[in-house]
Amino acid sequence: MxxxxxxxxxxxxxTNARDEMTKNGKPIIKGSCTVCSTxxxxxxxxxAAMK
Ligand SMILES: [Zn+2]
Structure with missing residues (x-):
């Protein structure tokens, strides 16, 4: 991804991609950059929608 x-x-x-929800109840995928970890x-x- x-x-x-x-x-x-x-x-x-x-990396470490995971599903979360924003405060507004919208889906968000959170993870880290493999190069700089941002x-x-x-x-x-x-x-599921990204596959
Ligand atoms: Zn980066």
Whole structure:
């Protein structure tokens, strides 16, 4: 699974990806950049929808 990393300014593979909910009740995938460990978010998606 890939997400845009603001620190690398590139799309990076995400590690430790997990489904969570925002305060507004929207799905969000949270993980970490494999290169710099910055937190990555994919808002409005679930892991099941990404497969
Ligand atoms: Zn990064």
């Amino acid at each position: 890939q997400a845009y990393c603001v620190k690398c300014r590139e799309k990076r593979d995400m 937190g990555l978010n994919i808002i409005g998606k679930t892991m």
